[in-house]
Amino acid sequence: MVIATLRQKLFELLRADRPPTGYRPGVTLAHLRRNLGLATLQVNGFAFEIVERTESQLLMHVVMTEFLLQVPASAGGTGRFEVHHGGAIRRNGIRVRCRSGNPALGRELQARLQADDVLLQALMPLDFKRLRIELQDRQWSVRLEHMGGSEVVNRMPAFRRYIALSPVQREHLLATLAGLQRVLSTL
Template sequence: MLLRWFKWLRRNRLPAAYRPGVTLLRLRQDLSVDCQLIGQSTLACVMSDGLAFLVREHTESLFLSHIVSCEFCMPVPLMPDVIKTGRIVIRHTGNLRRLGTVCLVVGRDDGSLAAIASQLQNDRALQAALLSLDFRRCELRYEDEGWQFCIEHYGASEVVSRMPPLRRYIRLITEQRQVLLQSLRACHALFIR
């Protein structure tokens, strides 16, 4: 009974103080690329070299507060015979200092995702960019639009607290913006070859 009550309490509701699109408008100033707001919580961006990606807002509810984070997603042209389930999770290695990155296949795989994970792991340009990038989540996953390379950065987020009243935007600093865009370019270049 108590577990059912907690599930009801945590159902997919937006936080009370959430303002859709406000974090994206602040991020738009930090990005320095051509961006257009699509709907309330999605930003379509195009870099100077023509590479396009989407930025989506996500909320994470905490006790009397919430975090609005931005996820950068870029379509990846994979072969049509690649399995349509599962995902590849990329994370940093090392406890105190970053030593590298590792690519892990999560979910069902027929061997095609393991081959793609190996490509991601062995690409020097992508690994160099990801090593200096501060991300919460980085993964290659299948969505309705196809395969997407998605990065959720620590910056480009907003922390909102109701007690004490606080609303703070965490900027995407210039160095991290450059490395983030470089990561998207490197992943795109890897699968275009």
């Protein structure tokens, strides 16, 4: 009975759906909005959204922000793709990995990303952790998680640090979102 009680207490303590201790919803988003310097989340006539996501570790957590972009697709189909930089030491291109759906669509997506010089010039120096592109119900969904615009919160020793987007990364990020909107709207 004691072991069952301890197991239940441990489960409640480590529950995944519970926010981490010290998490302040919306604070990192407020820092990022000030950091971006935009009155609205619109650039060159297209709108995007920003959401927070937490990742818990032992005595700390990280609050990351994801930039979301929705683009109507010109054709149907489904697919989930991950975009990342190529090269082990130096970035030497963009690679698209097909996670599900039509592999030919993934090859076409990679060709279009490589062919758009403006997008490629913005995407290559961009320090992103994840870039996911999904096609479903004639709608492209882009989720871009940048290395900046996040907050590290440690409980022992207690500290909290916002990692800002540099002005150069800010410009690359906004140019990447605009380029992805342009490329995906024709695909």
